[in-house]
Amino acid sequence: MLPFDPNDVDHDYISKIIARAEESRQLARVLTLKAQDKDRRRYHSKHRMASYAPGDLVWVYTPVHKVGVSEKLQRRYILDHIRCYADYQT
16 A cells, blocks of 8 residues: 555556545544544443532632733632533523
């Protein structure tokens, strides 16, 4: 497939290039699918579902930037209570 053979002279050079390009695309697709499957299995082996009940304490990310204070010194999370779904309805 990819190794170049200088003794392989053919008048149908363009069709060989097209065939090699298609073979390379198929190989890349197969390897990409394998890598995605491997990543998916690794993620699912370590992932755990988080379940919270109303009233539980959780850290909430709040990206608020105060003027005059360095960003690395600002608080990024606040401690908050989980509210029930009805609290968020408008």
